[in-house]
Amino acid sequence: MQAQRKRVLILGGGAGGLELAAELAAEKTCAVTLVDVVSTHLWKPRLHEFAAGTVNSTLAEISFYMLAKMRGFRFEQGRVEAIDRAAKTVRLGDMHDQDGRLLTPARNLSYDVCVVALGGVTTDFGTEGVAEHAIRLDTKTDADEFRELFIAAMIAARAGADPARIVIIGSGATGTELAAHLRLSEQAFFEPEDERARRKLLDLTILEAAPELMPGANGELRTGVADRLKALDVSVETGARVAAVTASEVRSADGKSWPADIAVWAAGLVGHPCLKGLADFEMDRKGRIVVDDRLRTTVDPAIYVLGDAASHTPAGAQMPLPPTAQCASQQADYLASAIPKALAGETPGPFVFRDKGKLVSLGRAGSVGLIGFARKDDFYVAGQFATAAYHALQRQHQWAVLGPLRGTVAIVADVISPARGPALKLHG
Template sequence: MTQATRHRIVILGGGSGGLELASALASRGGIAVTLVDRVGSHLWKPRLHEFAAGTVNSTLSEISFYMLAKMRGFRFEQGSVETIDRAGRTVRLAAMPGPNGEDFADARNVPYDTCVVALGGLTADFGTKGVAENAIRLDAKVDADAFRERFVSLMIHARETGEPARIVIVGSGATGTELAAHLRLSERAFFDREGEVQDRLLDLTILEAAPEIMPGSDEDLRKGILKRLAALDVAVVTGAKITAVERDVVRSDSGHWPADITVWAAGSIGLPVLSKLADFELDNRGRLKVDACLRTTVDDRIFALGDAASLVLEGTERPLPPTAQVASQEAAYLADALPKAIDGSPIRPFRFKDKGKLVSLGNAGTVGLVGLGRRDDFFIDGQFAKAAYHALQRRHQWAVLGPLRGSVAILADVISPTKGPAL
C-alpha cells in the first residue's frame, strides 16, 4: 500500500499521550501517521520541576522527535498549529521565524483523514494581577531553563552574602510540592563543604488558596506530604487567596510574602489556540469537549486527548484531571479504537482506571496512593514508592521507544556513568 492510499492520521502535540499514540499507531498497516509539535524534542512533563531545579538524573528525559520518527516509522512535522480546516481536512501550521525575524519555513498545510488534538494545557492565572509579568509558570522546558538560570544566580548571591534566597510557590499540587523538595536538594550544591551543617541558603514557601494542601487528595497522602515538607523546612500556608504578584512580593487578602522568584502552579486550562482551531465546543477551562469515545462534539473525524480534552465520564460531574496518567490511558485506548473506527467497526467507550497518585519529594522520599485491581487505594512510601514513581517514566519510555529499544536504552540509562544531578 502506498503512502497516498493509506489513511492519514495527524496527531497535534507530542506530549506523553500524543507521542505514545503516534508510536503505537505507526506500526499499524494501512495507516500513515504524522506527529506535529512546536519544538523538536519530547520532554516528559511530570519531571519538568526536576529540569527547573537541576536534579534530573536520566539521559532519556529529553528525546528528539526526529530520531523517534525515524525509529518508530511516523512522520514528524515541526511547527505551531494555527487552525484546522474541517471542510478541507487540513491543519494549518504557522511560518517558522528565524532569529532575525525572517521566515525560515513558510506556513504550510498538513492534510488528514483523522485528526487527534493532543496540544496539552498551560497553567492558569485566573485573572490574578501581575502573574504574567512577575511569576514563572512551568509549562515547557523553556520555562524550566529560565527558572534554573535565575535560581543559580540567586543561590550564588545567597552564598556570598549569607542572605537566603526567597522562593514562593503558589499552588500545592504535585508540581508545587515536588519543585520545593527538589530545590531543597539542589541547595546542597551551593554549600561550601559537603557534609557540614550550614545555614540555609534558601527559604521556601508554598501558598495554597484551599483550606488544605492538594485539595481533593486522600487524607493519608496529604499527611505524608506535609510531614515530609516539614522535614525539608518548607513553609506551607493554606487559605492564602492570592490577590497580586509583584516583582518582589506575593500578596493575598490576609498577608504578604517577600519573593525573589515566584512560581505560579495553581491549576491548568487548555491552550488559547484551542479556541481558535475551529468551531469546537469548549468547557469552562478552554478544553475541547469530547464524547465517551474521545470524539469532539462537532466532528467525528477529530478526536482529542490529554490536557486538551474535556471528558466527563458517565456517573461523574467533573472532567478527568489533566494528568499524564489520563493522557497515557487515552492514548492506549485510541491506539486500539482508531483502526477499528477507520474500518467502520463499532468502538467501545473509553474507561479510565485510576492507578493512584505518586509524589516525589527528593531526599524526603516518595509517597503515594496505589490501587490494585478492585481493591481500595493504599498508602505507600519508602523504597517501594520511589521505585513505583520511576517506573511511571520507564513505562512511558518503553511505550515510546518500543519493547526492544526501550529495554536496551533504559538499561544503558540506568548504568550510564554520565547521569546525575545537573547541579
C-alpha cells in the same frame, strides 16, 4: 502503498500524542504524521526536575526527527493555528529562525483522522503581577528560565549572608515536588563550611489558597506529603489567597506578604490557549475540548482529542477526567486501537479510565502515594516501593515511545545513571 493508507494527523507530541504516534505507526495500517511546535520531546512530568537542575534521564529530551525515523512516522515541525473541518486540513503558521528569518511559510496538512493532543497550561486567573513577575512551569523554556534565575539567586545567597527566598503558589504535585527538588539542588551550592555550620542557603515557602495542602487529595496522602515537606524545612501556608505578585514579594488578599527573590505560579490548569481558535468545537469552562466516550469531538467524529486538551466526563461522573500523564497515556493506548477499527468501519468500545493512583516524589524525603490495586480501594504507599511505582509511569512511556528494545536500554541507563542526587544541570 503509503498513499493508499488513511492519513492520521496527530497535533502535539507530548505525553499522549507521542505515545499514540509511536503505537499507531507500529501498526502500519495508517500513515501517521506528528506535528509539534518544538523539535524535541520533553516528558512534562519531569519539568520540575529540569527547573531544579536535578534531571538525569536519558528520555528527558529527545529529538522528534530521530523518533520519527526510528518508529516509522513523519514529523512536521510547526505551530498549529487552525483546523478547516470541511477541507480536512490543519493550518501550520509561518516558521522563523531565532533571528526572525522565514524558514517555512504557512502550510496546510491534510488528514483523514485528526487527533488534537496540544496539552494544557497553568492559568493565573488574571492575578495582578503574575505575568510580569512569576514563573510558570508549562514548557522547557519556562524551566530553563527558572533554572537560570535559581542559579543566580543561589550564587548571591552563597556570597551574601541571607538565603535565597523562593515562594511557590499552589500546593499540588508540581508545587510540592518542585520544592523538594530545589532542596536537593541546594546541596550543590554548599561550601564545606556551610555544610558544617548547617547554614541554610534557601528558604522555601508554598502558599495554598485552599484550607488544606493538596486540595482534593486523600487525607493519608496529604499527611504523608505534609510530614515530608516539614522534614525538608519547607514552610506551607494554607488559606493564603494570592492577590498580587511584585518584583520582590507575594501578597495575599488579606494583606499578608512574603518576600520572594523568585515566585513560581503552580496553580490551576486549563486547556492550551490555542485550542480556542482551532475550530467550532464545544469547549468546557476550563478551555478544553469536550469529547464523547470514544474521545471524538462532539461536532466532528473524524477529530479526536486526548490528554490535557480533552474534557471527558465518564458516564455517571460529576467531573471530567484529571489532566494527568497517566490519563493521556491510557487515552493514547485506547486510540491506537480505536482509530484503526473506526477506519476499518468497525465501532470501537468506549474509553474506560483506570485510575492507577497518585504518587508524589519528594526528592531525598522519598515518595508517597495511593495505588489502586485489583479494583480494591487505593492503598497508601511510601518509601522505595512508592519511588519505584512513581518511576513506573515514565518507564511505561519510555517503552511506548522507544519500543521494547531501545526502551529497555534507556531504562537501564536511567537506573544506573551516576547523575543521582544533587547533580545540578547548569544549562538547558
